Amino acid sequence: MKKIRVLVLSMVLVISFSVSSVYAEDKVTGSASVGVFNRYIFRGYEIGSHSVVMQPSLNVSYKGFSATLWSNIDSNEHSTQSFVPDKEGHKSFNETDLTLSYTYSIDKLSLTAGYIYYAMKYNNPPGDTEELFVSASYDTLLKPTLSIYRDITSYPGTYFNFSLSHSLPVYKDMTLDLGASAGYFVGSDDYWKTYESSTGDYTGKKYSAFHDGMVKAGFTIPIAKNLLIQPIAQYWFPLSSKAKKTVDGNSYNHNGKLDDTFVTGISLTFNF
Template identity: 30%
Template sequence: MDLKSTTVRAAVGAVILLAAGIAGAAEPPSAGADLTFSSAYLWRGTPLNAEAVLWPDVWVSGYGFTATFWGSLELTDDLGRRGRFTEVDYTLEYARTAGPAGLTLGFIRCTFPNTDYEATSEVYGRAGLDLGLLEAAVTGYRDVEAYSGTYATAQVSRTFAALLLESSLSLSLGYGDAKHNEPYYGAPVSGFTDLTATLDLAWAPPGALGDYLTLTGSLGWSRILDDRLAAGGLYAEREHTWGGLGISVTHVGE
């Protein structure tokens, strides 16, 4: 067994053990599937694909744990891979709330079929606080396989109802160390990576159908902040906007 495999297995085990140590009463089991169209694929301020993609996913959740299988399907020939999946992710996380505070621990395995990119894995932790008018959260990610880099975000968001829609407006600030930024931005320097703003909308049909079905929409804007990262040579532009539409189906157990 090589060192990378050992590290990944240890990271998964650590997430499960930490979650089990604080596990308690939680919501009943549920499962669902989502299908989202996005005009572009932006990740940490970087355009992994500047043209349209389709994101299907399925998930199961119970007792605080959630397992998700997610993919990114190319819809254009921008990258020469129309109709092919170029990313498939597997995520396991545990979330717990206590009053206005919340804690999430997770592991994500990222694979990149039909590309030359190396698969990698990250562990992450998120601490959030409901402040009433706003919700605040800090999230840290640590690559435990390919790059050994660290990335973190600080986010504020507000959820509100408008015109029969459930809406969420969020603003996040990202920071990466040199090991994270070199492969993803092309510059081996630490610094603030991206500022990202998103507006998410959700509408559930009236009646019983609304218990299972939700239609979603989103608008987003992001900008690579650090001039050294923007000049890293991997991306022609530092600022991007995008939009998306989706449908979600959810079933909650007894």
């Protein structure tokens, strides 16, 4: 009888643990954050410059599915070679992106596929665009991640990005966060034709090159339960002569040449 009671108790504990695990896995998680930076850089292109940009975001995840809403608010828009402001010299809420994705994990390997909708007011010519993407990440030292993005609407092309990241403990729960990435771009639409001296226009072969590089360092500092503050510094640079090339004073790449650029800022994140 005693053995039966022990067996029944063991079964109850196992079932309780299993049910708890299922509920834990079914829990909706997410984060809300806002970042303030000295400029907005996207894949090496300088979108916002000589102003302050604010970038709020909201992420919600459930059973591997995730939805993220991200925005950019420029305090004082100024033209750059990759940026045609909708409100020159004024504040503008000039971009909102919606990302939908699903992640499937196999041990330390995470595979993600998703869709991004870019609602933009500053691109030339104006118009929204969409991307499909896939990525693979391995949870080991440096956490190598390969991501591939394909524009399917306004600017058909494929962007490859390989990144590394690692966090080092500093004091209690504070960490030093290091990272680096490299991008390669292949244009497949006439928009990506390059500049030719002979025609004085973008009539050359389509842009394809090692594109942008980036290294970064920052801190993650817990300031309350589920609340983090993260100062960060990034250095962006062109990865090839094509990426920074100009012809007769015009950027070789229709979207603009890349420069060496520093980004600094701070973000506040609440996890739930």
